[in-house]
Amino acid sequence: MSATLRDVAEKAGVSIRTVSNVVSDYAHVSTRMRERVLAAIAELDYRPNPIARTLRTGRTGMLALVVPEIDVPYFSQLARDVIDAAAEVGYRVMIDQTGNDHEREKELLLGENRTMLFDGILFSPLVTRAELLEMKRATTMPLALLGEHDFDGRFDHVAIDNVAAARDAVDHLLASGRSRIAAIGAQPDEEFATPRQRTAGYEAALEAAGIEVDPELMRPSAHYGRIDGYEATVELLRMRPDAIFCYSDLLAMGAMRAIFDAGLRVPEDVAVIGIDDIEEGRFARPSLSTVSLDTPFIAREAIRAIVARIDDPSVAPTQIVAPHRLLPRESTAAV
Amino acid sequence: MSATLRDVAEKAGVSIRTVSNVVSDYAHVSTRMRERVLAAIAELDYRPNPIARTLRTGRTGMLALVVPEIDVPYFSQLARDVIDAAAEVGYRVMIDQTGNDHEREKELLLGENRTMLFDGILFSPLVTRAELLEMKRATTMPLALLGEHDFDGRFDHVAIDNVAAARDAVDHLLASGRSRIAAIGAQPDEEFATPRQRTAGYEAALEAAGIEVDPELMRPSAHYGRIDGYEATVELLRMRPDAIFCYSDLLAMGAMRAIFDAGLRVPEDVAVIGIDDIEEGRFARPSLSTVSLDTPFIAREAIRAIVARIDDPSVAPTQIVAPHRLLPRESTAAV
DNA sequence: TTGTATGCGTTATCAT
DNA sequence: ATGATAACGCATACAA
DSSP, X not given: OOOOHHHHHHHHTSOHXXXXXXXXXXXXXXXXXXXXXXXXXXXXXXXXXXXHHHHHHSOOOEEEEEESOTTSHHHHHHHHHHHHHHHHTTOEEEEEEOTTOHHHHHHHHHSGGGTTTOXXXXXXXXXXXXXXXXXXXXXXXXXXXXXXXXXOSSSEEEEEOHHHHHHHHHHHHHHTTOOSEEEEEEOSOTTOHHHHHHHHHHHHHHHHTTOOOOGGGEEEOSSOSHHHHHHHHHHHGGGOOSEEEESXXXXXXXXXXXXXXXXXXXXXXOEEEOSBOOHHXXXXXXXXXXXXXXXXHHHHHHHHHHHXXXXXXXXXXXXXXXXXXXXXXXXXOOO | OOOOHHHHHHHHTSOHHHHHHHHTTOSOOXXXXXXXXXXXXXXXXXXXXXXXXXXXXXXXXXXXXXXXXXXXXHHHHHHHHHXXXXXXXXXXXXXXXXTTOHHHHHHHHHSGGGTTTOSEEEEOOOOOHHHHHHHHHHOOSOEEEEESOOOOSSSEEEEEOHHHHHHHHHHHHHHTTOOSEEEEEEOSOTTOHHHHHHHHHHXXXXXXXXXXXXXXXXXXXXXXXXXXXXXXXXXXXXXXXXXXXXXXXXXXXXXXXXXXXXXXXXXXXXXXXXXXXXHHHHHSXXXXXXXXXXXXXXXXXXXXXXXXXXXXXXXXXXXXXXOEEEEOOGGGOOO
């Protein structure tokens, strides 16, 4: 085993208390003592044991980040930003994947393996509102939501304005001359906030332009991967859309490939726009128009909120709207 | 605070020892006792405190996964597989990013914040061999390398055969009729195993085909992102290659975009092949030929090795070669 | 089969 | 400014 406080104390001929003071740079330590202790620490290669410290203080210095799938580009980018933002304030991050498994998601939050290992949880899930309330009841652990949900007032929460983001995307398609605008990503279950809000933005944009919403042009998709976008687009092309609004960039990447495979061109025959702004879209051919979500901002604010709550559980929950920005690129160029 | 063993013991009118036995399903507990204890546990909503347990047992149930950048698709996919493989044997995974910062990488492994928080470390870094040895000296923590290094014999290690993988890629380009084959990704520093091995495979393939290696066709690249592939390709096109072998799929994605921007076609004018098999390449246009690395296999074997070492630190290090497989797709089709 | 008591390494309280 | 010592919650050696 490695050296302990006691070992250092013996070696330096001081009390364990003094060593502890030095280690956690307590203010009132005489220079002579400090030097003696530091020498002993160096000699024994002493490292504080974070587990023991945690047992005593109740703080682990760790946060959990729960995402559906870490290898979805949006989430891996978010994770990167969260890990960086956390590191800046002295926290480390554990990542849990729910694998889009609803039960697993709930169990992760409510089950026993979650207990006390973390100082707080950052949740970026696809849960329903009802489930959120159940969680709130069941856990006293600091919990922040990041991503896209209805604001509730009971949680620290960083989200984008999904209705506006979707509307910006569709307005852009309209402005570039398209009118038969399809959508991929709606979900039958109204309880999921993100798709519902994006659908609302889509419909609002069409209605404002005096275009009737055609349910045939709206393809539901429970999962937001490339293959889902591909398959939905294959179906959709029979309806002869001149543009497709995808609820994620990954859906859009699949949609573009499906359009090419059908012998059509982007943007000449069908324009495509997504949401997320993953780097992949910038290098795609054509480059993918999208709505950029400020993940560093989201990460930073979420960390700020959760740390504030850890330090003082009684603070009022904050609800932050993260900025988004339309990024027109080649895939929606006017023809 | 939540309930402790002692609370449960009092409530059930038994000793703390008995409760502990029940919780960790010790064999010899009478049914009557167990029921009484279980009832008390349920009533108090008792959850074992993993921190206290850890202080006692020395096991945290956590592994650290160290990668350069979690949002690089190859690493996020690897992380996904590692998290899943770890979950299957009861471990959770913390992710640390070194951000390609060499100093940070070393500090993560050797610095004090690493201490005793994990039962083991999975390292997928771009470190040099000399640094690995230093690490070995400095840490007693179970450590497994995954990815691409020279086997050393001192470490548990799962790697692909990089020389063969690179050679398979270049052989494929040769077989499809290309002869001016460029390479992107070599690094000046010979200490880094992955680029060195891939360069060796590239050169071996050319030599076997009786083609002289032209240093002008080899573009070094320290970083393996899309933008790096793009920039390298812009330079490279002046040399009129008819194929480019990229040391990563991300480099290849950037290369393809640069070729299009130069008004050339893939694969007609320039064929492109990468290594990694990220999903992005399957949906790209043209789809990206690549060498697939079996990340689930890598993850599974790495977890197996590290768990074995945690359970018995004296076991001999295992060195596993993970399979790779050439995946010819559109970007290298014969013309 | 169950109870008692000790220690894991730290922080923090109470002295001095 | 520093020393002695009591927790933190659990697992386990030792007793019964």
